[in-house]
Amino acid sequence: MRDDDLSARKREILLNAVESYIQSASPITSSNVRTNYFKNLSTATLRNELNALEAMGYLKQLHTSSGRVPTARGYRYYVNEIMCDVPLEDNILTEIHSIFQSRAVYLGDVVNEIADVVSKATNYPAVVMLKGFEKLQIKTVKIIPLLTGQALILIETNSGIINNFMPIKTDIPSQTYVDASNFLTSTFKDKTLSDMMQNIEDYRIQMCDELQEFKGIFDRMIESLREFGESIAKKSGVTAKGELRLLNSPEYHDLEKAKKVIDVLANPTEVEQLFDNLDSDEVTFKIGAEIPLEELQDCTVAGLDYQVDGESIASVGIIGPQRMDYAKIASALKFVVGEFANLKQLDNTQKGAEDGQEE
Amino acid sequence: MRDDDLSARKREILLNAVESYIQSASPITSSNVRTNYFKNLSTATLRNELNALEAMGYLKQLHTSSGRVPTARGYRYYVNEIMCDVPLEDNILTEIHSIFQSRAVYLGDVVNEIADVVSKATNYPAVVMLKGFEKLQIKTVKIIPLLTGQALILIETNSGIINNFMPIKTDIPSQTYVDASNFLTSTFKDKTLSDMMQNIEDYRIQMCDELQEFKGIFDRMIESLREFGESIAKKSGVTAKGELRLLNSPEYHDLEKAKKVIDVLANPTEVEQLFDNLDSDEVTFKIGAEIPLEELQDCTVAGLDYQVDGESIASVGIIGPQRMDYAKIASALKFVVGEFANLKQLDNTQKGAEDGQEE
DNA sequence: ATTAGCAGTCAACACGAGAGAGTGCTAACA
DNA sequence: TGTTAGCACTCTCTCGTGTTGACTGCTAAT
Numbered sequence: 001m002r003d004d005d006l007s008a009r010k011r012e013i014l015l016n017a018v019e020s021y022i023q024s025a026s027p028i029t030s031s032n033v034r035t036n037y038f039k040n041l042s043t044a045t046l047r048n049e050l051n052a053l054e055a056m057g058y059l060k061q062l063h064t065s066s067g068r069v070p071t072a073r074g075y076r077y078y079v080n081e082i083m084c085d086v087p088l089e090d091n092i093l094t095e096i097h098s099i100f101q102s103r104a105v106y107l108g109d110v111v112n113e114i115a116d117v118v119s120k121a122t123n124y125p126a127v128v129m130l131k132g133f134e135k136l137q138i139k140t141v142k143i144i145p146l147l148t149g150q151a152l153i154l155i156e157t158n159s160g161i162i163n164n165f166m167p168i169k170t171d172i173p174s175q176t177y178v179d180a181s182n183f184l185t186s187t188f189k190d191k192t193l194s195d196m197m198q199n200i201e202d203y204r205i206q207m208c209d210e211l212q213e214f215k216g217i218f219d220r221m222i223e224s225l226r227e228f229g230e231s232i233a234k235k236s237g238v239t240a241k242g243e244l245r246l247l248n249s250p251e252y253h254d255l256e257k258a259k260k261v262i263d264v265l266a267n268p269t270e271v272e273q274l275f276d277n278l279d280s281d282e283v284t285f286k287i288g289a290e291i292p293l294e295e296l297q298d299c300t301v302a303g304l305d306y307q308v309d310g311e312s313i314a315s316v317g318i319i320g321p322q323r324m325d326y327a328k329i330a331s332a333l334k335f336v337v338g339e340f341a342n343l344k345q346l347d348n349t350q351k352g353a354e355d356g357q358e359e
Numbered sequence: 360m361r362d363d364d365l366s367a368r369k370r371e372i373l374l375n376a377v378e379s380y381i382q383s384a385s386p387i388t389s390s391n392v393r394t395n396y397f398k399n400l401s402t403a404t405l406r407n408e409l410n411a412l413e414a415m416g417y418l419k420q421l422h423t424s425s426g427r428v429p430t431a432r433g434y435r436y437y438v439n440e441i442m443c444d445v446p447l448e449d450n451i452l453t454e455i456h457s458i459f460q461s462r463a464v465y466l467g468d469v470v471n472e473i474a475d476v477v478s479k480a481t482n483y484p485a486v487v488m489l490k491g492f493e494k495l496q497i498k499t500v501k502i503i504p505l506l507t508g509q510a511l512i513l514i515e516t517n518s519g520i521i522n523n524f525m526p527i528k529t530d531i532p533s534q535t536y537v538d539a540s541n542f543l544t545s546t547f548k549d550k551t552l553s554d555m556m557q558n559i560e561d562y563r564i565q566m567c568d569e570l571q572e573f574k575g576i577f578d579r580m581i582e583s584l585r586e587f588g589e590s591i592a593k594k595s596g597v598t599a600k601g602e603l604r605l606l607n608s609p610e611y612h613d614l615e616k617a618k619k620v621i622d623v624l625a626n627p628t629e630v631e632q633l634f635d636n637l638d639s640d641e642v643t644f645k646i647g648a649e650i651p652l653e654e655l656q657d658c659t660v661a662g663l664d665y666q667v668d669g670e671s672i673a674s675v676g677i678i679g680p681q682r683m684d685y686a687k688i689a690s691a692l693k694f695v696v697g698e699f700a701n702l703k704q705l706d707n708t709q710k711g712a713e714d715g716q717e718e
Numbered sequence: 719a720t721t722a723g724c725a726g727t728c729a730a731c732a733c734g735a736g737a738g739a740g741t742g743c744t745a746a747c748a
Numbered sequence: 749t750g751t752t753a754g755c756a757c758t759c760t761c762t763c764g765t766g767t768t769g770a771c772t773g774c775t776a777a778t
Contacts, residue, residue, distance in 0.1 A: 029771060042721050047772065065727045065771045105509060105524055139506050147498050147515055150464060156506055165464055244602060244621065247614055255606055255614070262603065388740060401752050406741065424740050424758045 006056075011081070013038070013049050014058055018070045018078040022323055025250055027067025028059065072288030072322060075300070079285050079326050086327045088335060092121045100339045107160035111239050114316065114336060119242025121332040124249075124320035125265055127303075129275055130237030131312055134194035136162070141184035143177050143221060151177070151221075153228055157193070159313070164231065166224035180221055197229040236268035251298075251321035260295050261319060275315045280307040283330040287322055300324055304333040306340050314340070365415075370440070372397070372408050373417055377429045377437040381682055384609055386426025387418065431647030431681060434659070438644050438685050445686045447694060451480045459698045466519035470598050473675065473695060478601025480691040483608075483679035484624055486662075488634055489596035490671055493553035495521075500543035502536050502580060510536070510580075512587055516552070518672070523590065525583035539580055556588040595627035610657075610680035619654050620678060634674045639666040642689040646681055659683055663692040665699050673699070 006014065016037045017028040026032075030043040030050060038046060050068055053059045058074040061067070070078070099113045111128045119126035136157040144152040151168045154161060187203055188196050196203075204222045243262045252258040264270045273292050278284045286292075286301040296319075303317030316333055365373065375396045376387040385391075389402040389409060397405060409427055412418045417433035420426075429437070458472045470487045478485035495516035503511040510527045513520060546562055547555050555562075563581045602621045611617040623629045632651050637643045645651075645660040655678075662676030675692055 027771095031771085043771095044721050044723090044773095045719080048720090051773075061772085063728055064773090066729075067771070105505070105507065142503065144501065144503065144513070146464070146520070148464065152513070152520075154503070154511070161505070161511075247618075253614060255612060259606075386740095390740080402740095403742095403752050403754090404750080407751090410742075420741085422759055423742090424760075426740070 006053075010049060010053060013046070014053055014074065015078060015081060017050075017059070017068075018074055021070060022325055025323060027062065027069050029067035032067065070322070072290070075287050075322055075326075076285075076290075079287070082327070083282070083330060084327060085331045085334070088121060088328070088331055092117070092332075093335070096121070096336055096339055100342070105161050107157070107162050110160055112241070114340075115239045115241035118316060118318060118332060118336055119245055121336075122318050122320075122329050123245050124318040124324065124329075125243045125246055125261070126241055126316070126318045127265065127271055127275060128239045129272065129315040129317075130239075131314065133232050133235070133237060134192060134197070135311065135313070136193050138188045138191055138193060138196060140181075141188055142181045143184070145172065145174060145177050151224075153225065155193075162232065164228040166221075166228065168220065168224075180218060184225075193229060193232070197226065197233075200226055200229075236272075238268040238271045240265040240271065246320070249321050249323075251323065257298075261299065264293065264296060265319070274301050274319070275303045275317050278303040278305040278312070278315055278317070280305040280312070283333050285326065285330075298322060300326075302326075302329050302333060304337050306337050316340075365412075369408055369412060372405070373412055373433065374437060374440060376409075376418070376427075377433055380429060381684055384682060386421065386428050388426035391426065429681070431649070434646050434681055434685075435644075435649075438646070441686070442641070442689060443686060444690045444693070447480060447687070447690055451476070451691075452694070455480070455695055455698055459701070464520050466516070466521050469519055471600070473699075474598045474600035477675060477677060477691060477695055478604055480695075481677050481679075481688050482604050483677040483683065483688075484602045484605055484620070485600055485675070485677045486624070486630055486634060487598045488631065488674040488676075489598075490673065492591050492594070492596060493551060493556070494670065494672070495552050497547045497550055497552065497555060499540075500547055501540045502543070504531065504533060504536050510583075512584065514552075521591065523587040525580075525587065527579065527583075539577060543584075552588060552591070556585065556592075559585055559588075595631075597627040597630045599624040599630065605679070608680050608682075610682065616657075620658065623652065623655060624678070633660050633678070634662045634676050637662040637664040637671070637674055637676070639664040639671070642692050644685065644689075657681060659685075661685075661688050661692060663696050665696050675699075 013033060017033055020032070020036060021028050028050070030046040033046050033050070034041060034043050050059060053074075054061065054068060057071060058077060059068040060071050062069065096117050099110070099117060107130075111130060115126045115128040118128070136159055139156040139158065140154075142152075142154040142156075144154065145168065146152060146165075149167060149169075150165045153164045153166060155163070187206075200222060204219065243265055246252045246258050246261055252261070264274070270293060274286070274296075276292075283302055283304045286303075288297055288300070291297065291299060291301055298321065299319055300322045301317060301319050302324075303315050305312045306314040306316070316336055318329060318333070320329075372392060376392055379391070379395060380387050387409070389405040392405050392409070393400060393402050409418060412433075413420065413427060416430060417436060418427040419430050421428065455476050458469070458476060466489070470489060474485045474487040477487070495518055498515040498517060499513075501511075501513040501515075503513060504527060505511060505524075508526060508528075509524045512523045512525055514522070546565075559581060563578065602624055605611045605617050605620055611620070623633070629652060633645075633655075635651075642661055642663045645662075647656055647659070650656065650658060650660055657680065658678055659681045660676060660678050661683075662674050664671045665673045665675070675695055677688060677692070679688075
C-alpha cells in the first residue's frame with residue numbers, strides 16, 4: 001500500500017485536515033474542510049477526495065455516517081511532511097533557561113526539573129532517561145564526614161554531581177578524609193565510573209600502599225564506594241513526571257485508558273523500551289503500531305536523544321494520544337536538549353560563563 | 360441536636376453500619392444490617408432504628424427508596440467511638456522502617472520518601488509538611504568548593520541535612536573553606552537557623568575580625584548564606600505525593616471531583632490550612648464541614664503532628680473521601696510519626712544505634 | 719472533473735414502560 | 749411497649765423505541 005505520491009490537492013487536504021483535527025479534536029467532515037480551506041470546491045468533491053484518502057489508509061471513519069479521523073499512517077504522513085519549528089511560549093522558555101542556569105547541580109535534581117518543565121510545556125507526561133551512568137566522567141571525589149556516623153560521598157562528573165551516604169566509624173581524624181579525597185580524586189580524575197568500579201580492587205591495594213597508616217579506614221571507604229557504584233548501576237535512570245496531565249486530553253477522560261499509560265510509565269523497563277532507538281538531531285515520533293508495546297497502540301511517543309560522541313547519554317520524551325501537537329512538541333524537546341548541550345559545552349570549557357551571551 | 364446518648368442497640372447498629380459501608384461502599388439497608396449483624400431482628404425493626412438514626416442526623420438517604428449512607432456526623436461518631444489501632448501489613452511496616460534506617464539523610468529526600476510510603480500505605484494522596492524550618496538546630500556548617508565555580512553549603516541540623524549551592528570565585532585556596540567551615544560551625548553550633556539569619560551581620564563583623572586576611576571571601580560566603588536562608592524561608596514546606604491514588608476510590612471516578620482535590624494539593628497555602636491545628640498524640644480527622652475549605656466538603660482530611668517541646672515541627676497527613684478506613688489510616692500515620700520520633704531520639708543520644716532493638 | 723440531489727446510516731437524545739430494591743406506615747401481636 | 753408481617757409507594761436503573769441531525773455514498777447531470 002506504499003502510495004505516497006499524493007496529488008497536490010490530496011496532499012493539501014490531508015495536511016490541513018490533520019492539522020485541524022489536532023487542534024479541534026472533532027472529526028474531519030467534508031463541509032468542515034470546505035469552510036476552512038477549500039471554499040471553491042463543493043462538499044461532494046471533497047467527499048470524493050476524503051474517500052480516496054481513506055482508501056489509501058490515511059484516514060478512517062469511526063462509523064459509517066461520521067466524519068473521519070487520521071490513522072496512524074495519516075499522522076505519520078503529516079509528521080514527515082511538515083515538521084517545522086514553532087516558537088514556544090516565552091514563560092516556558094525562560095523557565096527552561098533558568099533551570100539550566102540554576103544552582104541545582106545535583107544530577108538527580110536537574111533531571112527532575114527537566115522532566116517537570118517538559119511536561120508543563122507539552123501538557124503531557126514527560127520522561128527523562130539517563131543511560132550510561134557508568135559512562136560519566138569523574139572530575140573529583142570527595143568524602144565528607146558527618147556527625148551521624150555517616151559520610152557523604154560526592155562525585156563531581158562532567159554531567160553533574162552524584163552523591164551517596166555511607167556509614168563510617170567515628171574515630172577517624174578529619175585530615176584522613178581530606179587525604180582520602182585527594183587520593184581518590186587524583187587517581188580517578190577523567191576516568192569513568194565504570195573504570196573506577198572495575199578496577200577498584202587494584203586501586204585499593206595501591207592506596208593502602210601509599211597511605212599505609214590508614215589502611216583499615218581506606219578499606220572501609222573503598223567498600224562503601226563499591227556499594228555506591230553498585231547502587232547506581234542498579235538504579236533505573238528513568239524519571240517520569242506529570243502523569244496527571246494525561247487526564248487533560250479528551251482521549252484519556254476514560255480512566256481505564258489513562259491508567260494503562262500511567263502504569264507503563266511507572267515501569268522503568270517498559271519505559272526504556274519506549275524510548276529506545278531515538279535520533280539525536282530530530283525528534284523521533286513513534287505512532288501507534290510503531291510503539292513496541294501492545295497496550296499503547298493508540299498513543300504517540302515522542303523522544304529525542306542527547307548524544308556525546310555518537311553515544312546516547314540521556315533521552316527526553318513525552319507520551320500522549322496520537323492526536324497531539326507534533327510541531328510544538330518537537331520544538332519543546334529540541335529546545336530542552338539544546339540547552340542541555342549548551343550546558344555541557346560551558347562545562348567543558350570550564351567557566352567560560354559570565355559573558356553576556358544573551359540571544 | 361446534641362444527642363450522643365444513643366441506646367446500646369442504636370450504637371451497635373450505627374457503628375456496624377458505618378463500618379460495613381466503609382468496606383463495601385454500598386448503601387446501608389435494613390436487610391443488609393439484618394444479614395450481617397442482627398439476624399434475630401426483623402428488617403422492619405431495623406428500619407425503625409435506621410429511621411431514628413437518620414432523624415438524629417447520623418445517616419441520610421440519597422433518595423426516598425434507597426439505602427442510607429453515613430453523614431459527616433455519622434462518621435464523626437464512628438471515629439470518636441472506635442478508634443482502635445489495626446495492624447499494618449508487614450511489607451509496609453518494613454518499608455517505613457527501612458526509610459528511617461536508610462542512608463538518605465537529606466531532609467528533602469526523607470520527606471519525599473515519607474510522603475510516598477504514607478500514600479502507598481493508605482492508598483490516598485499523602486502530605487508531609489515541614490513547619491519551622493527556621494527552628495532547626497544547627498550542628499555543623501560546611502562549605503565545600505566545587506569545580507564549576509560553585510560551592511556546596513551543607514548544614515547538618517538535628518533533623519537532617521539541608522543543602523544549597525552558591526556561586527563563588529575560583530581563586531580561593533581550599534584551606535580557606537576549611538577555616539570558614541570551622542568558624543561557622545563553632546559560631547552557630549546549637550543555634551537555630553533563624554538565630555543565624557537574624558544575627559548574620561554581627562557574625563560577619565566578628566568573622567572578619569578574627570580572620571582578617573580572608574575578609575572579601577567571607578563577605579561573599581555570608582552573603583550566600585543569607586540568600587540560602589531566605590530561599591529556605593520562602594520555600595514551602597509542603598510535599599504532596601500519590602495524587603493519582605485518589606482515582607482508585609469510586610468516589611473520585613468523576614474526574615472533575617478528583618481534580619478539585621488535586622488542585623488544592625498543588626497549592627501550598629491551601630494545604631497549610633488543611634493541616635493546621637493538628638494533635639500530636641492522636642490523629643486528627645476533619646470530616647466534611649470541619650474542613651476549612653469550601654470545595655472539600657465531601658472529603659476527610661487526616662493528619663498528625665510531630666511535635667518537640669510542644670512545638671509543631673512536621674505534619675503528616677492524607678486526604679480522601681469521607682468513606683475511608685479511619686482505623687487503618689490512623690494506625691499508619693501514628694506509626695510513621697512514631698518512627699520519626701524514634702529517629703530523633705537516636706539522633707540526640709548520638710549514635711546509640713547498632714543495638715538490636717527489634718520489636 | 720465537478721456538482722447537486724437524494725437515499726442511507728448511525729450516534730445522540732428523549733421518552734416511557736417495567737423490574738427491582740428499599741422504604742414508610744399501619745395494624746396485629748407478645 | 750417493642751416487634752413484626754404486610755402492603756403500598758418511591759425512585760433508580762435498564763431496555764427498547766422513536767426522532768433528529770449530521771454525514772456519507774452514489775448517481776446522474778453539467
